[in-house]
Amino acid sequence: MADAAADRTPAPRADACVVGAGPAGAIVAARLAEAGHDVVVLDAGPRFDLADREEQLDAHLRPGVEGLWGMGGERDAYATEGPRDYPLNAARVKGVGGSTLHWQGMVMRLHERDFAMRSRHGVGADWPLDYADLRPHYAEAERELGVAGADDNPFAPPREEPFPLPAFPPSHSDAIFAEACESLGLPTHSVPNARNSEPYDGASACVGYGTCKPVCPSGAKYTAERHVARAEAAGARVIDRAPVQRLVHDDAGERVEAAVYATPDGTEHRQDARAVVLACGGVENVRLLLLSASESYPDGLANSSGLVGRYFMDHCFAGAGGRIDRETRQNHVGFNTTECHALYDGTDPLPGVKLEFLNYAGPSPVTQALDADDWGDALLESLRESYGTHLAVGGLVEQFPDAENRITLDRSTTDDHGNPVPEVRWSIGQRTRAAIERANEVQVAILEELDAEIDWVVGPDATGPAFHHMGTTRMGTDPAESVVAPDCRTHDLDNLWIAGSSVFPTGGAMNPTLTIAALSCRLADRLDGWL
C-alpha cells in the first residue's frame, strides 16, 4: 500500500474535482486531464501496489488470510432494512480503482429495448437517450477498457466498429453447452471481456491464473488503475485515503464550491473546484449528497425532486448446476467465454434475462485441498472424485425500478468519521421473481438435455445481487422526476455532475460497467466543453 505520509493537502482551485477513483471517475479524470484541465481526484480508499498482486492471489486461495482489498470494517459500515439483506461489503471496493479491483470484467452494451421500457412495454422508465445516442461512446468505452470480443451475437444491438481485441476462444465446456442449447433453439455466442486476449495498453495478455475475481496478478484484467495512471501522466493529482465528508455550495445554492475531505491524520481539507464530478458508486453517491444537506437543501444536495436514493436496482442471479458423464474441464480460467441473450428482448419474460455458461463450476482441487480435513491418498481420492465433471449455467435477471428500494442514511450508526452510514433497502418484485423462475426453467432444460444430475438451483428465494448498484440518482429531462439531466449534470446545481450507474433510469440485465464507461466518455466531452 502506498505511503501513509504522502502529501494530501489540497491543490489550489482546480478545474475539476473528481470524487471517487473507480472506472466512472477515473475515465472522466483521464479524459479531462488529457484535454488540458487541472484535475484533482479524491478517493476514500488506499492505493494498492501492483507488485503485491501475487501475494494477494495467495491470500485469496489460502484460507486463514484476511480480505484482499480491505473491504468492511468501521469505514465501510452500513445497515440493511427490509425484506432482504444486502451484503454491501462484498459488493464494492473502496480504493484507487474502485470495484474493478475485485470485479469479473464482463462488459456488454445494453440492448435497444433497455432505453425505452416505458414506451415499449409500459413498465420501468425510459432513458432520456437511446441506443443510437450512446453508440459512439460505447465504441470509445470498448477501446478505453480494452474489450476482447467478437461480432457473433445475433441479439446484440447493431455495431459498426470491430472490438479492439479478438474474443477469447470458447472453453471446452462452452462446446458442451452449445450443443445442448442448439437443440433447444438457444443460439450461444461470445462474451465481451475487459481482459486482454493480447497485450494491450501496456498490460499483459491473460495467462490463465483463474482467479480474476477477486484478483488478477498479471494485469490482464482491466482495472480503473489504468485510467488513474493515465490521468496522472496527464498531470492530474490523485489523493488516496481522502474520503469526502461533504460538498459545500455557494450562498445562492447554485454551485458547489468545494469538496471537504478528511486525511488519515484526522485533518479536514477543502478542495475548491470549478466543477465537481461525483463518482463514488451507486450507494456512496447518495450518501454524500444526503450528508451535504444545507439550509438551502435540507433534504440533501441535488435532491429537490426527493428522488436521491430511490429506485435502487441490482441484477438478480439465477442459476443451476450439476454433474455430467463427461469431462468438463472447469476451473482453468476465472472468466466466461460464452453466453446467450436469446431470452433478453422478448416479452416472456418481460424482465431481461441473460444466460452465462460458467467456466468455474464445482470445487477447484487447490482450494478444496486447503479446506479438507484429510490428507495423503484419502485427500487425493476425494479431489479426484470431486473434480472434472461439474457444469453450471448462471444468469442475470433484470429488476425494474421501484421507488421503495432505496438508499437512505441510518443515523443511529456512524462510520469512522462519525458520519451516518448508508442503509440499503432492497426487495425483489413479482415480475423479477417470475423471470428468475423462467430462467431456472431454461437452465434446468439445458442441463437435462445433457443428462446432468442437477445438484443445485438458485431461484427467487435464494437469489442474490450481482453487485451492480444502479438507479439512485436517475437521469431524466424533468427535474421533478429525476436527479440529473441527460448530460449527467444535476438539475439543481450548475457545476455538479454525476458519473456511474446511479444515473441509470433502468438497468436491463447486462453488467453495467461498459455503459458506465460510455457515459463517462460522454460526460467528459460535455464537461470539457463547459469548462
Place this chain on the structure above:
Amino acid sequence: MDLTRRDAVAALAATGGAVAVGRTLLDDDQSADATAADADVPEDALATLVAVAEVVYPDAATGVDDFVETYVSGRVADDDERRAGVVDAAAELDATARDWFDTPLTELDPGTLDGMLRDLRVDASDPDPNGGIPGRVRFYVVNELLYAFYASPTGGRLVGIENPIGHPGGTESYRRAGMEDHG
C-alpha cells in the same frame, strides 16, 4: 509420479515468492543446487517439512525432498515474517514429537507422525497464522505443502487438471477436451 524442482518453481510462480530463485532454475536446471543454500531456512526445519510432506502428499509422489526444499526456500526468501512462521511451526512440531515420543520428528515412522498430527487436531483446525499450535501448523506447514503440491501442474495432473487455479498456465488448456500429456 516424480516431483521435480521445476514443479516446485511452477508452484512458486503462483505465489510470487522468490521469483529470482525460480528464474535461475528455469534458465538453467544445473544451478538448482544453489537454492537451498540461499534460502536461509535451517536444515532441521526443512527436514521436518519434508517428513510432514511425506504424510500429507499422496503415496504416488516421489522426489518430495527436493520439491519441498526448493519450494519452501523460494517461498520464504524476502519474507521474514513467513520464514519465522514456518520455522517456528516446524520447531513446535518437532518439540511435540520429542515430548510425546522422545524422538525427533524426522525419525518418527509416517504412521506415527500422521497420528500425532491428527491428535494435535491439525486435520480439523482452521488455518490461522496467529492462532494456537494446530492453527499455525495447519497454516504454515500443512497448507503451505498442500498448496505447493496442488497448485503445481504435477499435483494438478494427478487430479485431472494441468492448469490449476493460481497457476499461470497459459490460456490454451481451458479449451482442450482432455488433459494434455505430460509436457
